[in-house]
Amino acid sequence: MNIRSSMDDILSRTQSIIEDLRDLEGPLLPILHEIQHTFGYVPEAAKPVIAEALNLSRAEVHGVVSFYHDFRDHPSGRHVLKLCRAEACQSVGGDALAVSAKSKLGIDWHGTTADGAVTLEPVYCLGLCACAPAAMLDDELHGRLDADCLGDLIAEARR
Structure with a gap:
């Protein structure tokens, strides 16, 4: 085309x-x-x-x-990983998960991996404060994340 x-x-x-x-x-x-x-x-x-x-x-x-942060002015990757940046998630390890996600993906916020598989976005509350830290991969919510769970989410998105 x-x-x-x-x-x-x-x-x-x-x-x-x-x-x-x-x-x-x-x-x-x-x-x-x-x-x-x-x-x-x-x-x-x-x-x-x-x-x-x-x-x-x-x-x-x-x-x-x-x-509005949800609107993009450029195409996203095949999968969008949103990490909660709100206070409840930050207080139980959200900052460390964010650093880990950026490192594992090799991108910063709003970036997309070179293979086009994953776009990483910050969000300010997914409503899972009682299950913090939280993320959303595409439209699926994930709570009580740790480094291993985050690694699994990233591996799933990169497949």
Whole structure:
């Protein structure tokens, strides 16, 4: 697929998503979530299309995308590993797990491994405070992590 057909696909699919969701009360967030679900990120080319359809400025759309940590402006790896950085997790070893994860993966926060397998993201509370430290691999929550459990999660994601 060449760049032009790729851009045409992004614009066409974005328009379709907007048409499906524009009549919702407060449609911007649902549209952005569906675009990210479709493409794996929110393409820059989609922002002006969304802005025009919803009578917003491009700056308003960009502001929402950049404000919420879950929205990406570039594709993620095949798997996303989110480590909780909130106080409860930090108090029981979350910082050491973060250092370990970055070391094992060879990347920093928001980075993706060279093989495209894993993107590492910080999150500020997964709601598993009683089971800290916690992580989420793709959409699956994991609590009471230690170095061995984290190693297993990383190995699973790299397969």
